[in-house]
Amino acid sequence: MRPATLAIHAAAPAREIGTPVTPPLVTATSFHTDPDAIGFSANDLGAEAPLFYTRWGNPTVALLEQRLAALEGGEAALAFASGMAAAAGLLLHRLSPGSHLLLGDVCYAGVAEFAQETLARYGVSVSTVDMSDPGAVAAAMRPETRLLHVETPANPILKLADITALAGIAHAGGAELSVDSTLATPVATRPLELGADWVVHSLTKYACGHGDALGGAVIGRAGGIDALRKEAVIHLGGAISPFAAWLILRGLETLPARMALHEANAGAVARFLEGHPRIRRVYWPGLESHPHHALARRQMRNFSGMVSFSADGDKALARQLAARLKVWTYAVSLGKAQSLAFHIPSEDVLRASFRLEGKAAQAYRDWTGEGTFRLSVGLEDPRDLIEDLERALG
Numbered sequence: 001m002r003p004a005t006l007a008i009h010a011a012a013p014a015r016e017i018g019t020p021v022t023p024p025l026v027t028a029t030s031f032h033t034d035p036d037a038i039g040f041s042a043n044d045l046g047a048e049a050p051l052f053y054t055r056w057g058n059p060t061v062a063l064l065e066q067r068l069a070a071l072e073g074g075e076a077a078l079a080f081a082s083g084m085a086a087a088a089g090l091l092l093h094r095l096s097p098g099s100h101l102l103l104g105d106v107c108y109a110g111v112a113e114f115a116q117e118t119l120a121r122y123g124v125s126v127s128t129v130d131m132s133d134p135g136a137v138a139a140a141m142r143p144e145t146r147l148l149h150v151e152t153p154a155n156p157i158l159k160l161a162d163i164t165a166l167a168g169i170a171h172a173g174g175a176e177l178s179v180d181s182t183l184a185t186p187v188a189t190r191p192l193e194l195g196a197d198w199v200v201h202s203l204t205k206y207a208c209g210h211g212d213a214l215g216g217a218v219i220g221r222a223g224g225i226d227a228l229r230k231e232a233v234i235h236l237g238g239a240i241s242p243f244a245a246w247l248i249l250r251g252l253e254t255l256p257a258r259m260a261l262h263e264a265n266a267g268a269v270a271r272f273l274e275g276h277p278r279i280r281r282v283y284w285p286g287l288e289s290h291p292h293h294a295l296a297r298r299q300m301r302n303f304s305g306m307v308s309f310s311a312d313g314d315k316a317l318a319r320q321l322a323a324r325l326k327v328w329t330y331a332v333s334l335g336k337a338q339s340l341a342f343h344i345p346s347e348d349v350l351r352a353s354f355r356l357e358g359k360a361a362q363a364y365r366d367w368t369g370e371g372t373f374r375l376s377v378g379l380e381d382p383r384d385l386i387e388d389l390e391r392a393l394g
């Protein structure tokens with residue numbers, strides 16, 4: 001089955017007469033059991049174990065996991081309470097004192113801060129590198145490097161990284177590659193097919209699509225996901241609520257259709273901004289002017305709905321847009337039906353989140369200028385989105 005069909009039918013229960021046609025929401029936290037069925041320790045959890053306790057497994061959550069695995073072309077998936085729970089759980093699971101994490105120099109701020117503060121406190125060494133430059137990545141590998149973690153496109157500036165090249169570098173050095181594919185979605189890119197070992201998602205974004213549920217996921221090989229489930233969900237405890245899983249399952253049904261519209265609307269908005277005198281630079285992977293457009297054409301079947309731009313005098317412009325926009329909403333997050341705009345000052349994020357200095361900080365400033373306006377282009381009529389921007393920029 002192809003993605004649009006998988007999003008609706010993958011892992012659907014057998015069509016028995018009298019069973020529900022759409023996924024049931026099972027809110028129960030425990031399940032009928034018997035003294036011989038399963039032990040009390042998470043170490044007894046096997047593939048054949050019956051349902052026992054919802055933090056270990058739940059029918060609604062399991063369907064979400066199976067559908068995500070099918071969409072990503074992976075053996076298994078594990079759902080989490082949020083994207084941060086997924087990323088933090090995976091990093092804690094794969095790294096130990098003495099090991100080295102090579103992290104993209106631009107990635108979700110929470111992941112950057114978690115790595116540099118918490119992982120460092122647990123004895124993991126963390127360094128950052130421009131993942132768009134495979135030569136720099138190869139040079140940054142150390143004998144103790146265990147994991148490369150990259151986002152492509154990277155939030156918020158939308159630079160890309162070549163997953164096939166990074167997988168080659170990671171594996172040659174005895175490390176694994178994990179790819180946060182939240183902005184791409186499986187509609188655009190399937191990192192496991194390009195050699196990645198793990199895919200991370202914030203399901204809060206495009207997968208849910210409506211901005212009303214938090215969730216996260218990791219997709220990978222079956223044995224790896226089993227071990228991750230025990231440590232990162234059963235023991236760390238960041239299990240997704242069945243209700244959130246049910247909302248995200250509903251959102252996933254329309255993910256391929258929504259992504260086609262997000263892409264078309266983002267293209268229209270990006271081209272409008274490119275021609276606007278107030279704007280300095282516009283970044284959308286589908287624009288010929290994007291520095292990584294050639295890679296985007298190879299690696300993305302859909303250029304997604306995120307657009308970023310920079311402009312001079314940008315703090316004043318941020319206030320002006322927040323006050324004047326009527327169709328766009330000035331708010332964080334991304335990937336929902338409603339269009340969102342948000343401004344991220346460069347110096348703040350360089351200091352507080354990415355902790356870049358010297359050449360790496362300068363490369364960020366060269367890309368963004370004083371700051372990045374991050375647009376999550378939604379599903380409204382693109383003419384209304386453009387007219388609203390034109391009026392507010394005016």
Ligand SMILES: *Cc1c(COP(=O)(O)O)cnc(C)c1O
Pocket residue numbers: 082083084085087108110151155180182183201202203204205214215216
């Ligand atoms: C939002 C986001 C996260 C964190 O996800 P939450 O669901 O908010 O915890 C991680 N990575 C990327 C790329 C994101 O956009």
